[in-house]
Amino acid sequence: MAEQPNNNAYWSANIRLVTYCLVIWALVSYGFAILLRPMLSGISVGGTDLGFWFAQQGSILVFLVLIFFYAWRMNKIDREHGVDE
Amino acid sequence: MDQTTLNIIVVGLSFALYFGIAIWARAGSTSEFYAAGRGVNPVVNGMATAADWMSAASFISMAGLIAFVGYNNSSFLMGWTGGYVLMALLLAPYLRKFGKFTVPEFIGDRYYSTTARIVAVVCLIVISITYVIGQMSGAGVAFARFLEVDRDLGLYIAAGVVLVYAVLGGMKGITYTQVAQYCVLIVAYTIPAIFISLQLTGNPIPGLGLFSNMSEGTAGAGQPLLVTLDGLLTDLGFNQYTEGTSPVNMALFTLSLMIGTAGLPHVIIRFFTVPKVADARWSAGWALVFIALLYLTAPAVGAMARLNIMTTMWPQGVEGEAVAQEDLPDWFETWSVTGLLAVEDKNGDGRIQYYNENSEEMQALAAERGWEGNELVTFNRDILVLANPEIAQLPGWVIALIAAGGIAAALSTAAGLLLAISSAISHDLIKSTLNPNISEKGELLAARISMIGAIAVATWLGLNPPGFAAQTVALAFGLAAASLFPTLMMGIFSKRMNSAGATWGMLAGLLTTCLYLFTYLGWFFIPGTNMLENTASNYLFGIPPASFGPIGAVANFAVAYIVSKMTAEPPQEIQELVESIRVPRGAGAATGH
Numbered sequence: 001m002a003e004q005p006n007n008n009a010y011w012s013a014n015i016r017l018v019t020y021c022l023v024i025w026a027l028v029s030y031g032f033a034i035l036l037r038p039m040l041s042g043i044s045v046g047g048t049d050l051g052f053w054f055a056q057q058g059s060i061l062v063f064l065v066l067i068f069f070y071a072w073r074m075n076k077i078d079r080e081h082g083v084d085e
Numbered sequence: 086m087d088q089t090t091l092n093i094i095v096v097g098l099s100f101a102l103y104f105g106i107a108i109w110a111r112a113g114s115t116s117e118f119y120a121a122g123r124g125v126n127p128v129v130n131g132m133a134t135a136a137d138w139m140s141a142a143s144f145i146s147m148a149g150l151i152a153f154v155g156y157n158n159s160s161f162l163m164g165w166t167g168g169y170v171l172m173a174l175l176l177a178p179y180l181r182k183f184g185k186f187t188v189p190e191f192i193g194d195r196y197y198s199t200t201a202r203i204v205a206v207v208c209l210i211v212i213s214i215t216y217v218i219g220q221m222s223g224a225g226v227a228f229a230r231f232l233e234v235d236r237d238l239g240l241y242i243a244a245g246v247v248l249v250y251a252v253l254g255g256m257k258g259i260t261y262t263q264v265a266q267y268c269v270l271i272v273a274y275t276i277p278a279i280f281i282s283l284q285l286t287g288n289p290i291p292g293l294g295l296f297s298n299m300s301e302g303t304a305g306a307g308q309p310l311l312v313t314l315d316g317l318l319t320d321l322g323f324n325q326y327t328e329g330t331s332p333v334n335m336a337l338f339t340l341s342l343m344i345g346t347a348g349l350p351h352v353i354i355r356f357f358t359v360p361k362v363a364d365a366r367w368s369a370g371w372a373l374v375f376i377a378l379l380y381l382t383a384p385a386v387g388a389m390a391r392l393n394i395m396t397t398m399w400p401q402g403v404e405g406e407a408v409a410q411e412d413l414p415d416w417f418e419t420w421s422v423t424g425l426l427a428v429e430d431k432n433g434d435g436r437i438q439y440y441n442e443n444s445e446e447m448q449a450l451a452a453e454r455g456w457e458g459n460e461l462v463t464f465n466r467d468i469l470v471l472a473n474p475e476i477a478q479l480p481g482w483v484i485a486l487i488a489a490g491g492i493a494a495a496l497s498t499a500a501g502l503l504l505a506i507s508s509a510i511s512h513d514l515i516k517s518t519l520n521p522n523i524s525e526k527g528e529l530l531a532a533r534i535s536m537i538g539a540i541a542v543a544t545w546l547g548l549n550p551p552g553f554a555a556q557t558v559a560l561a562f563g564l565a566a567a568s569l570f571p572t573l574m575m576g577i578f579s580k581r582m583n584s585a586g587a588t589w590g591m592l593a594g595l596l597t598t599c600l601y602l603f604t605y606l607g608w609f610f611i612p613g614t615n616m617l618e619n620t621a622s623n624y625l626f627g628i629p630p631a632s633f634g635p636i637g638a639v640a641n642f643a644v645a646y647i648v649s650k651m652t653a654e655p656p657q658e659i660q661e662l663v664e665s666i667r668v669p670r671g672a673g674a675a676t677g678h
Contacts, residue, residue, distance in 0.1 A: 011667055018174045025170045029163045029343075034336045037329070046296025047309025048327040055159035056384040057292055060166045060377050067173045067373055071366035074178075078363065083670045085361050 010081040017073055021066050028054055028062045088419075088481055092231040095485035096492060099269050103493075106262045125260060127364045131371025133260045134355045136267035138372065139379055140216075140498035141223025142558040144270055145491045149469030150556070151387035155326035159384070160339040164562070166373060166380055167339070168346020171570075173369035176347060177356040179577045179666045181365035186357060187505075188350040188569060189513040195576040197659055198584035199518055204591050206509045208568035209350045211595065212561050213502045213509075214542060216349075218610070219557035220502065221247070221540075221547035224495035226467045229423040231488035236423050237548060244544040247499045248537065260358070263501075266493040271378055273490025277474040277483050278382045281389045284477060286310055291385030304396050314388055317395045320403040322444030326388065334632060338559075341634030345562025348570030351498075351505040362669035390469050393476045398439040398461065407436040407460075416475035425465035426472075432457040503536050510535040549612045559631040560602055567594035567637025575645060580663045582645060585652040590645025598637035602630045 032040060037051030045053040078084035125133075143165065151158045185191050189209060193202025221243060228246075229239025275291070282294035285303055299305045305313030315325045329335060346352070355372075356365045398408050410430055420426035428437050432455055439461040440447050451457070471491055474483040511532035516523055523531070550557050572591050575582040605623070607614040617623045619630070628636065654660075665671070 007664070007668060014667075021170070021174055025167065029167050029339060030336050033159065033163060034329075034332050034339070037332070047298075047311040047315075048296075052156055052159075052311075052327050053296065055156060056162055056295070057381060059163050060380055063166050063170050064370070064373055064377055066170055067366075067370040070174055071363070071370055074366060075363045078669050083668045085363065085670055 007081075007083070010077065010083055013077050013081070014074065017070065017077070021070050024062065025066060029059045033059050086481075088484060089231070089233055091481050092485045092488050095482065096231060096489045099489040099493060102265055102269075103262050103496075106265050109261075125358045125360075127359055127368040128371050129260070129264060130355065130359050130364075130368045131373075132267050132375050133263040134352065134368070134372035135375035136263035136270065136493075136497045137355060137501045138352055138376060138498070139267075139270065139494055140558065141220045141227070141491065141495035143379060143383075144274060144494035145223045145226060145470050146219075146467050146556075146558075148383045148386040148390065148473075149466035151384055152391040152469055153464075153466050155324065155388075156329045157331075157335055160335055160342060161559075162380055162384060164339045164342025165346055166376060168343040169369055169373045169376070171343060171347035172352070172356075173366060173373075175574055176353065176570075176577070177365045177369050178362045178669065180353060180573070181356050181359065182362050182666050182669060182671075184357070186354070187508055187513055188353055188573070189509060190517075192569075192572060192576065192587070193513070193517070195659070195662065196582075196584040196587045197656065198588065201584050201588045201591070202513060203518060204588055204595075205569065205572070206513045208564070208591060208595050209509045210506055211599065212349070212564045212568070213351065213506045214539060214546075215564060215610075216558055216561035217499055217502050217506075217539065217543040218546045218550055219561070220495050220499040221543045222550040222557065223467060224492060224499065225547060226423070226425065226465070227471060227488060227491040227495060229425070230420070230468070230471055231485075231492075233419065233422050236425060239423070240544060240547055243495070244540055244547075247496060247503070248540050263497050266497040267375060269493045270490040270497075271375070273486045273493075274379055274386075274470075275382055277477065277479055277487060278386050278389075280479050280483070281393070281473070281477045282385060285389055285392065291389070292381040295385040295388055304392075304402070310392065311388065314392045314395070317392070317399075317403065321395075321399075321439070322441035322447035322450075326391070331627075334627065334629065337628065337635060338632040341566050341632050342559060342562050344566035344570050344638055345564070345634055348565035348568070348573065349562070350509075350565075350569065351501045353573075354505070386470065386473060390473050390476060394464075395439075397476065398437065407438040409436050411435070413437065414475070414478075416472055419475070420468055420472055423468070425463065425468045427463035429460055429462045431460055437461060503539055506539045507532040507536040546610050550610075556631060560606075563602070563631060563634030563637065564595065564598055566634030567598040567641055571638050571641040571645065575642070577663070577666060580660045581649060581654055583649050583652055583655045586645040586647075586649030589648045590641040593644035594637045594641030597640045598633055601625070601633045601637075605630045 033051055033055035037049070040050040043050040075084065147161050150161060180191060183191055185194065189202045189205035192205040193199060221240060224243035224247065225236055225240030228242045229236045232239065232242065278291040279289055282288055282291040285299060286294040286297040287300040288294035288297045295310060298307055298309055299313055305316070311327055315327055318324065318326055356368060359365050359368050397414060399405065400408055410428070413428070417426060417428065430437065434455065437460045438456045440451070440459055442448070442451070442459040471487055474487055511528045515531050516528050568591050571594060572587050575587065603609065604616050605619040621627060
C-alpha cells in the first residue's frame with residue numbers, strides 16, 4: 001500500500017490519544033493508589049484515605065471510563081480521517 | 086435436606102445448563118465453528134471474555150488474599166483490570182485488523198519466520214500450563230468442599246470433569262456456555278456479598294459498604310468498618326488492614342499483572358471474534374464492565390470476611406475470652422474435613438486463641454494470659470470466598486450457589502486455556518511446521534492428546550502448587566508480560582522490528598523470567614528442586630518471583646532492540662503489512678480468511 005499522507009496524521013493522532021490515556025492510567029494506579037498515596041493521606045474516605053479508595057475502587061472505575069473514552073474518541077478520529085469501516 | 090445434597094443439586098443444575106447450551110449451540114455447520122465468532126456482538130463477547138478471564142483465581146482466591154494481607158494485595162485488583170486498558174489501547178484493535186486465529190500465527194506472519202512462531206508456541210504453552218495449575222488447585226478446593234472429600238481427591242475429580250468438559254464441549258458453543266457461566270458466577274459472588282454488606286453496614290452495595298459505618302448491633306457500631314477492622318487487627322498483633330509495606334514492590338507486582346493480562350493468549354484471541362475494529366475497542370470496555378462487577382465487590386468481600394472471622398474467634402471482643410472450642414460454628418467442622426482449616430488447643434484451656442504469634446508485643450501478652458501460640462493453625466486463604474456464606478450464617482442455598490460459581494469460574498477458564506494449548510500444538514506446531522500434510526483427523530487427534538497431556542501435567546503440579554491459586558496464576562502473568570506482550574506490541578508499533586530481534590527478545594524475556602522463578606520455586610515448579618530458599622532476603626534487589634515480569638519485559642525489549650539494530654530491516658511487504666494493521670478500514674475483508 002502506498003503511504004497516504006493522511007495516514008501519518010491519523011497515526012500520530014492515535015499515538016497522542018493513547019499517550020494521554022496511559023498517563024491517566026498510570027497516574028491513578030501507580031500514582032494515587034501506590035506511590036503518591038502519602039501525599040493524599042490528608043483526604044479521608046470512609047475511615048481511611050483517598051489512596052486506599054483508589055487502590056480498591058477508584059482506579060478500576062477510571063480504567064472503565066478510559067477504555068470507553070478511547071473507543072468513542074478513536075472511532076471519531078477514524079471517521080475524520082476517512083479510515084473507518 | 087442436608088447441605089451436601091443441596092450442593093449437589095445446585096451444582097448439578099448448573100452443569101445441566103452448560104451442557105444444554107453446548108448441545109443447543111452445536112447445531113450449526115462446521116463453517117460456523119470458526120466464523121460464528123466473527124459475528125459475535127461486542128456486549129456478548131465482553132461477557133464471554135469476562136467468564137473466560139475470571140478464573141478460580143479471581144473468584145475463589147483473590148478476596149482471600151486481600152482479606153489476609155489488606156491494602157498491599159490491591160495489586161490484584163488494579164493489575165487484573167488495568168491490563169485491559171493496555172489491551173484495548175495497544176493490542177486488541179490491531180490484532181483484530183490482522184484477522185488471524187492464534188497468537189503464534191500473528192507472530193509467525195508479522196516476523197516472517199517459522200522460528201519466531203515456534204518460540205511463540207513455547208511461550209504460550211509455558212504460560213498456559215502455569216495458569217492451568219492455578220485453576221486446577223482452585224477447582225480442587227471447590228470440589229473438595231462441596232463433595233466433602235479430601236483436597237487431593239477433589240483435585241482428581243476436578244481434573245476428570247475438566248477433561249470430559251473440554252473434550253466434549255470443545256470450541257463449539259463455548260461463547261454461549263461462557264455467557265451462562267458468567268451469569269452463574271457473578272450471581273453466586275454478589276448475593277452473599279450483598280447480604281453480608283447489609284448485615285454489617287446496612288448498605289446493599291458492597292463496594293460502598295466497605296467505606297461505610299458499622300450498623301447498630303454490630304461490634305463497632307457507628308464507626309467506619311475499616312477503622313473497626315484495623316482496631317481488631319492491631320489488638321491481635323497483625324498489620325493494619327489499610328497500611329502498606331513496600332510501595333515499590335507493590336507497583337512492580339501491579340505492573341507485572343497488568344502487562345501480563347495484556348499478553349495472555351487465551352484472552353487476546355477473544356478480540357478476533359468481533360466483526361469490526363471499532364467493535365474490538367468497545368468489546369474490551371464491555372469485558373471490563375462485567376469484570377469490574379466482581380472486582381469492585383471483591384475488596385468488600387475480603388475485608389468483611391476478615392472482620393467476621395475476627396468476631397467469630399473473639400465473640401466478646403479481644404479483651405474478653407476467646408471462642409470456646411465447642412462453640413465453634415459448624416463450618417469449622419465441615420472445612421476441617423478438607424484439611425484446609427485446622428485448630429489445635431495448644432494450651433488445653435478449651436478455647437481457641439487466634440492472634441499473631443510472631444509479634445513480640447503479642448508474645449508478652451500471650452505469656453500473661455496463658456496462651457501458647459496461635460491456635461487457628463491452618464486457614465487456607467483459598468477457602469475464604471467459599472466459606473464466606475457459612476461464616477456470615479447465610480441460608481443453605483447461598484452456600485450451594487457459591488460452590489456452583491467457583492466451579493463455573495474454574496471450568497470456563499481451564500477449558501479456554503486447554504483449547505489454547507491444544508490449538509497451539511496441533512495448529513501452530515504440527516500442522517504448520519512439523520507435518521503440513523497431516524489429515525484433519527490426525528490434527529484433531531493431536532489436539533486431544535495434547536489436551537490430555539496438559540491436564541495430566543497440571544494435575545500433578547496442582548497437588549503441590551507453588552502458591553495459592555491467585556499466586557500461582559500471578560506467575561503465569563509474569564511469564565506473559567516478559568515474553569508475548571513486548572513482541573506483540575513491537576510488531577504493531579515498530580516497523581523496524583525484524584524476525585531476529587523478535588525471536589531473541591522473546592527468548593531473553595522467557596528464559597530470564599523462567600530462570601528467576603525456577604531458582605526460588607523449583608525447576609519446573611517441582612517442589613524441592615529450588616536452588617535458593619524462597620525468602621525475601623535471597624531475592625535479587627528484593628524482587629519477589631511474582632513481580633519479575635516487568636524486568637523480563639525490559640530484557641525482551643532491550644535484546645530485541647539491540648539485535649534488530651545489528652540485523653537487516655524487515656522486507657518491504659512486512660513494512661506495508663504493519664501500515665495496514667494500523668488502519669481499521671478493510672478489517673471485514675480479513676473475515677474471509
